[in-house]
Amino acid sequence: MHGLMMDMPLLTSSILRHAARHFGDVQVVSRRLEGDIHRYTYRDQERRARQLASAFERAGVVQGDRIATLAWNGYRHMELYYAVGGMGAVIHTINPRLHPEQIAWIANHAQDSYLAFDVSFLPIVEAIAPLCPGIKGFIAMIDEAQQPDSRLSLMNYERFLASGRSDWQWPQLDERSAVGLCYTSGTTGNPKGALYSHRSSVLHAYGAALPDAMNCSARDAILPVVPMFHVNAWGIPYTAPLVGAKLVFPGAQLDGKSLYELFEAEKVTYSAGVPTVWLGLLAHVQSNQLRFSSFTRTVIGGSACPPAMIKTFREQFGVDVIHAWGMTELSPLGTLSRLQNKHLDAPAQIQQKLLEKQGHVIFGVDMKIVDDAGVELPWDGTTYGNLLVRGPWVIREYFKGDGGNPLVNDEQGQGWFPTGDVATIDSDGFMQITDRSKDVIKSGGEWISTIDLENLAMAHPAVANAAVIGVAHPKWDERPLLVVVSKPGMQVTREELIAFYEGKIAKWWTPDDVQFVEAIPLGATGKILKTRLREQFRDYRLPGA
């Protein structure tokens, strides 16, 4: 017997329509490349998104077509999300920090028909245009008066939008149709596309908003530092209008000072980003002895959040850190670390340890750890294994079937997505990542977690950034090497850093050596590029090895 409730498809357009109807005067604020702060409401945004969709329709875009963006976080980028997805086409957000050749490869693979871009990326657009004959138009996302000169014949976003009809209405679509496309960073082999559906994006937005997930509400002013070209800014452009939160977009200025000023001016309560961006913000507020007047919570994820950062935010600034784990293939949210009822009376140290973990799944996602033979491992908080996940916003297959079937089936024939991460799960279901499986150090047949060693090093007052890699060792196969960037004006020696580990970890985990560098190579999404670091230290020999 079927239930007798309405069968309304879950569509992203309904999120923005909801915001326009029920939170019509809530503001969307953007720092623009034009140099000013732009301000309008969800009501304005929904109207412009419909008009933009109509313009694309008039330009011949049909359902399923891919429209690419190379853009910062801003209101026009968000209009594109809704216009393109809402009309049944696919918004393909490209990471501008990739090499132009890789960008061209991705745009050709996706068969993008238009590309909208912030004018700071014009050099990339000019470089890739000859390589991407399939792109019919390059749309500069800027006021018409400031349209840049170019050897390409560029379209202008505002002029293009004005060619659409403002009475155009959102179509009813199959909720399983595609809405967005993001490519994985492709550190090994070519990038692969994760193709999100309306259904998966709306369910993810609901899940993300929950109090024990990102905990977003109509009382929040949310500033996503995480870029809209990195897994849809973790879904915030969908979650914020779903709950009616004010949105504040930082544009291209992601340095500590610019962020701090925007946080204060717009009374931002809530933010989200990878650990590396918070290093800049914390350095700015600490060195200028500033306080946050409204900022109380932030989600940190994308790579392991150093415990020292959680502590600093909490103890010095009263900002709660919600440590999150996810990946492009998960839309991206999988787990977040929030205390439960039974932890509330636990000593502060135990609470801190829980908050350092990557946390608990959101309903919708299930996870398990398995050994190399696929046998499920116990949830005891110490046994580590390969992390597998399943759920309605987890990838089933890459775009165009690239790489074949990624899933592994269990005994009941259910498919699980292997994340490539190695993790423990404790008896309360708190997951902790020990490593990316390709980064874990194998010493004498035992595993050493590079994340643990990096987190400890980051707690040293003179360390600005730290990374640990395995280097070849004749006896142990691999041993850990600590690579450190020291804080400006501060001195620290190899011996001090090695002594700093004493009593905090098993002795055999201690790095064999420390190397000081000017900077640690970061990938396009702000994560430490261990492949590059390993290359950099290819000829390095450990002392005594």
Ligand code: AMP
């Ligand atoms: P991406 O698809 O580029 O977002 O990368 C996903 C990968 O980032 C995951 O598979 C993890 O290896 C890593 N990652 C994401 N969040 C965390 C976290 N909180 N702690 C440790 N690693 C993380």
